[in-house]
Amino acid sequence: MQLELLDRIRSENPVIFNISNYITVQDVANGLNSIGASPIMPSAIEEASEMLQISSGAAINMGSFRSNELPYIEKVGQLANDLNIPLVLDPVAVAMPYRQKVVTNLLDHIHFDFIRGNAGEIAALAGIKWQAKGIDAGDGSADLAEVAKKVAKRYNCTVVLSGPTDYISDGTHDTTVTHGTPLFQIHVGSGDILSSLIAAFAAVSKDNYFEAARMACLIFATTGEIVANELVDEKPGSFIVALLDKLHLVTTKEIADQITMED
Numbered sequence: 001m002q003l004e005l006l007d008r009i010r011s012e013n014p015v016i017f018n019i020s021n022y023i024t025v026q027d028v029a030n031g032l033n034s035i036g037a038s039p040i041m042p043s044a045i046e047e048a049s050e051m052l053q054i055s056s057g058a059a060i061n062m063g064s065f066r067s068n069e070l071p072y073i074e075k076v077g078q079l080a081n082d083l084n085i086p087l088v089l090d091p092v093a094v095a096m097p098y099r100q101k102v103v104t105n106l107l108d109h110i111h112f113d114f115i116r117g118n119a120g121e122i123a124a125l126a127g128i129k130w131q132a133k134g135i136d137a138g139d140g141s142a143d144l145a146e147v148a149k150k151v152a153k154r155y156n157c158t159v160v161l162s163g164p165t166d167y168i169s170d171g172t173h174d175t176t177v178t179h180g181t182p183l184f185q186i187h188v189g190s191g192d193i194l195s196s197l198i199a200a201f202a203a204v205s206k207d208n209y210f211e212a213a214r215m216a217c218l219i220f221a222t223t224g225e226i227v228a229n230e231l232v233d234e235k236p237g238s239f240i241v242a243l244l245d246k247l248h249l250v251t252t253k254e255i256a257d258q259i260t261m262e263d
């Protein structure tokens with residue numbers, strides 16, 4: 001278990017390039033900044049190359065793309081591949097038919113090192129029956145470990161299927177993270193922050209993307225758990241403020257003390 005990846009983010013301060021959605025962009029920027037990375041969210045196709053050349057990780061979030069932005073999104077993906085920059089896809093609400101067409105087309109042309117989505121999103125990419133609900137995970141009875149593995153094999157990448165349990169698979173290795181708090185679900189943007197944090201962990205763990213994904217999930221979920229333990233009531237607004245504060249302050253020792261032998 002490489003909890004020290006957290007310290008490496010703080011000492012290396014990697015620039016993480018993001019195509020974010022306009023709903024949660026500030027949470028994503030502050031989540032990355034709080035943990036010790038350096039976020040950047042460019043939008044002009046003309047500067048994609050120069051911005052990626054100073055970046056050590058990249059995340060593409062499909063939450064609110066406009067169709068005229070698709071050439072930019074493809075260009076960023078191709079450049080990240082050419083420059084060997086770890087690339088994360090967040091396929092927000094991909095069970096919806098138009099998004100499914102757009103995202104599967106992207107996946108056919110660009111190699112994503114990671115796909116991070118909730119159960120409804122990853123099941124849609126696996127072609128497995130599931131009742132997704134917009135940006136939320138929805139309901140279903142599929143074996144989620146198998147769903148994650150199927151998508152990992154199909155797209156030759158590391159998949160994080162997040163939720164009460166996070167299922168992580170690279171098609172060969174599989175693991176779970178069972179930490180977290182239901183408060184993540186009452187704040188819009190929790191998943192988006194996690195997707196970009198995966199890019200930050202990958203930036204400092206280029207030889208082991210599976211471990212990067214596992215540590216991103218474990219440290220994010222455990223930090224949320226510590227924060228929730230200190231909140232008296234279920235307060236979505238207070239939770240995100242306290243989460244951003246704690247992402248900045250949390251130590252590897254605090255994480256180690258919070259987790260169990262099975263982690």
Ligand SMILES: Nc1ncnc2c1ncn2[C@@H]1O[C@H](COP(=O)(O)OP(=O)(O)O)[C@@H](O)[C@H]1O
Pocket residue numbers: 117118119135136137161162163164165166179180181182183184185189190191192194217220221
């Ligand atoms: N009920 C829950 N209990 C514990 N952690 C949760 C719960 N639901 C989501 N999480 C955590 O919230 C974060 C965001 O995941 P998720 O809610 O699945 O993403 P999204 O916002 O894209 O739907 C992950 O770190 C996940 O582990």
Ligand SMILES: Cc1ncsc1CCOP(=O)(O)O
Pocket residue numbers: 021023024062063064092135187188189190191192193
């Ligand atoms: C509300 C909304 N609409 C399009 S993207 C988005 C935010 C999705 O955020 P998350 O998947 O992290 O909950």
Ligand SMILES: [Mg+2]
Pocket residue numbers: 092093117118135191192
């Ligand atoms: Mg999401």
